[in-house]
Amino acid sequence: MSKKASAVKTPPERQRQLQAAFAAYLRDPDNNPAPAGIEQRRLAIYRRLFFGNLRNLMAKNFPVLRRMLDDEHWDGLIRDLMIHHRSTTPLFPEIGRELLAYLSDNGQLWLKDRPWMAELAQWEYLETLARLHEAEVAEPSGPTDGLLDRGYVLNPTLQIARYQWPVHRIGPAFIPAEALDTPINLLVYRCHDDQVAFERVNDLTLRFLALAQTNAGSSGRALLHELAETSGISPPEPVIEAGQKMLSHLIEREIVHAR
Numbered sequence: 075m076s077k078k079a080s081a082v083k084t085p086p087e088r089q090r091q092l093q094a095a096f097a098a099y100l101r102d103p104d105n106n107p108a109p110a111g112i113e114q115r116r117l118a119i120y121r122r123l124f125f126g127n128l129r130n131l132m133a134k135n136f137p138v139l140r141r142m143l144d145d146e147h148w149d150g151l152i153r154d155l156m157i158h159h160r161s162t163t164p165l166f167p168e169i170g171r172e173l174l175a176y177l178s179d180n181g182q183l184w185l186k187d188r189p190w191m192a193e194l195a196q197w198e199y200l201e202t203l204a205r206l207h208e209a210e211v212a213e214p215s216g217p218t219d220g221l222l223d224r225g226y227v228l229n230p231t232l233q234i235a236r237y238q239w240p241v242h243r244i245g246p247a248f249i250p251a252e253a254l255d256t257p258i259n260l261l262v263y264r265c266h267d268d269q270v271a272f273e274r275v276n277d278l279t280l281r282f283l284a285l286a287q288t289n290a291g292s293s294g295r296a297l298l299h300e301l302a303e304t305s306g307i308s309p310p311e312p313v314i315e316a317g318q319k320m321l322s323h324l325i326e327r328e329i330v331h332a333r
Contacts, residue, residue: 100124101156128152135170136198139191141246151184167206170199190239190250197241197260200233204262204270207231211266212331221321222295222314225333226286231264232329234283242272265328273327278313279320281305286330294321294332 098106100121108117129152133140140148159176163169177184177192185191209230238253242260259280261273275283281304285297298317302310324330 096120102153125152125156128156131166131169132173135202136173136195138198138245139195142188142191142194142244142249154180154184167202170195170202174199189253190241190244193237193239194241194244196235197237197262200235200262201270204231204233204264207264211264211328213266214325214328214331221318221325221332222298223293225291225293226297226321226330227290227333228283228287229263229329229331232283233262234280235260236280242274261329263329271327273329278305279324282317282320283324283329291333294318 092109095106095109096112099108099117103121108114129149132152132155133148143151155173155176158180159172161169161172162175163172174192174195177195181192207230211229211231236257236259238257240250240254240258242258244250259275259277261275261283263271263273265271278301282297282301285300285304286292289297289300294317295314298314299310301317302308302313305313307313321330321332325332
């Protein structure tokens with residue numbers, strides 16, 4: 075290698091090393107030395123800004139979880155996230171999923187005394203996904219007559235999850251001692267007026283929504299017939315009869331839209 079080629083590569087390598095040392099110091103200043111040649115006052119400003127911005131950003135993404143932890147534990151969680159996790163997204167609206175990934179991969183210490191914590195964090199993140207979803211939500215479909223013959227699509231912002239813990243009730247005033255005997259199905263979505271709404275549904279409704287998702291535009295009658303068949307219910311008439319009331323509720327709540 076010529077001296078000229080070596081000279082060209084040397085500055086970027088020094089810069090890479092400086093950036094790596096600077097990043098390591100910002101993430102974990104107690105266990106990594108500060109980069110040489112940078113004034114301590116400026117390092118302190120960067121350190122506070124980096125930690126403070128992430129701390130506040132995560133608090134906005136997970137407001138209930140934030141209230142469940144005092145300042146010391148919240149700051150400890152953010153510091154652990156900075157040290158042990160590497161973000162895969164540069165986008166602020168998606169930063170919440172990084173905490174979910176951290177809790178899944180490295181959160182055993184936090185989950186030991188808070189076994190509900192991972193599900194609560196996921197539930198709060200689903201609310202963020204629904205609230206920030208780019209899709210436009212149509213206004214509720216008009217009259218609710220002829221429900222069986224109309225086609226159906228899901229609210230495009232709809233997020234569906236099944237939980238072992240009552241995450242929709244968890245807060246400083248209610249900390250469950252043990253998981254539920256039977257998991258619950260929860261929905262979160264955005265309405266046409268931009269308000270975020272929540273709903274708890276039974277297993278039959280959940281299966282109907284799954285069918286509506288994979289068979290967008292199918293009629294209510296066709297979906298309910300398939301629901302009865304996949305649920306092992308024969309004849310299907312009881313499902314179809316009960317399904318009309320379910321459809322009316324789902325339309326009213328803007329969970330599905332009739333065409």
